Amino acid sequence: MTILYDYKESLYINITNQCPCACVFCIRKETDHLGNSGSLWLDHEPTVEEIKNEFDKFDLKKYDEVVFCGYGEPLVRLNEVIEVAKYIRSISDIKVRINTNGLSDLIHNKKTAVILKDYIDSVSISLNAPNKTRYNEVTKPKFGEKSFDALLDFARDCKKYIKEVNFSVVDEISDTEIEESQKLANEMNITLRVRHKN
Ligand code: SF4
Numbered sequence: 479m480t481i482l483y484d485y486k487e488s489l490y491i492n493i494t495n496q497c498p499c500a501c502v503f504c505i506r507k508e509t510d511h512l513g514n515s516g517s518l519w520l521d522h523e524p525t526v527e528e529i530k531n532e533f534d535k536f537d538l539k540k541y542d543e544v545v546f547c548g549y550g551e552p553l554v555r556l557n558e559v560i561e562v563a564k565y566i567r568s569i570s571d572i573k574v575r576i577n578t579n580g581l582s583d584l585i586h587n588k589k590t591a592v593i594l595k596d597y598i599d600s601v602s603i604s605l606n607a608p609n610k611t612r613y614n615e616v617t618k619p620k621f622g623e624k625s626f627d628a629l630l631d632f633a634r635d636c637k638k639y640i641k642e643v644n645f646s647v648v649d650e651i652s653d654t655e656i657e658e659s660q661k662l663a664n665e666m667n668i669t670l671r672v673r674h675k676n
Contacts, residue, residue, distance in 0.1 A: 481524045482532040483515035487542040488575075491529060493558060495520050495550040499579055500618040501606065503650045503675050506549055518549035526561045533569065543573040543600070553582035556590060563597035575600040575642075580629035584621045591635030600642035603633050605670070607651060608658035616651065633668060646671045 483490050490512075510517045524532075538544070544566055546552040546559050553559060553576065563574050580603040582590040594601070607613040610626035619625035636643045645668050647659045656672055663670035 479521050479524075480511075480516045480518055481520075481529055482536060483512070483518075484536070484541065485513040485515065488545050489536055489538070489541045489543070490515075490545045490547045491552070491562065492518050492520065492524075492549055493529065493546055493552050493562070494523055494548050494555050496523075496554040497548070497551040497579070498554075498581055498585060498620045499551070501604075502616055502618070503648050510549075520549075523555065526558050526565075529558075529562050530565050533565070538566075538570045538572050541572065543575050546574075546576045548577075551579050551581070551585070552576055553578050553590065554585055556582060556586055556593065560593065560597055563594075567597060573599045575602060577602045577604075579604050579617070579619075580632045581619060581621065581625060583632050584619075584625065584628045589635060591632055591639050594636075595639040598640055600644070601636045601640050602644045602646060602671075603629065603636070605629070605633075605645040605647055605659055605663065607647070608655050608662055612651065612655060630666070633666060637666070637668065644669045644671055646673050648673050648675055650675055 481492055510519055566574055576598055606616050613626040645663045647656055649672055660670050
């Protein structure tokens with residue numbers, strides 16, 4: 479079972495396979511691994527202790543950052559993310575990033591960005607679309623209509639509490655939609671990254 483894996487200059491934590499979305503471009507539909515990770519499908523969700531123990535196998539000096547990523551939505555396991563991030567802070571000053579779909583306020587039914595404040599350096603949020611109609615078509619969130627606005631609220635909160643906040647879209651949406659996403663990101667003073675599918 480792969481809990482930690484490296485890819486390029488980052489060390490990734492595969493903390494969960496759970497996700498409240500079913501994105502049309504989700505990499506999980508096409509492959510079970512990234513680089514040399516081995517299968518990222520978990521036979522059980524790793525405990526905080528199991529994740530901490532995995533760090534013994536890797537030299538953090540070799541990496542630019544540690545990324546909570548999952549093969550799923552890492553903030554489904556918000557408490558465990560915080561516990562592991564605290565542990566990382568105790569052994570290293572490496573940058574800690576979360577890749578998230580931005581829906582953790584809906585997952586936990588409370589404001590969550592503030593909880594990340596002292597432990598996370600960077601948050602990359604999958605914006606995916608410039609408006610709620612397209613967002614729901616592309617991302618298919620189980621929370622329905624309210625999802626896109628909740629994502630934007632979470633992003634605004636992250637801007638208050640976290641040093642680096644980015645949005646991303648995948649170039650599966652049209653050029654016009656990418657331009658509209660860029661405009662929205664600019665209005666929120668958040669950098670937008672356009673990712674190529676997989
Ligand atoms: S949020 Fe991420 S893990 Fe979840 S379905 Fe979308 S691409 Fe896949």
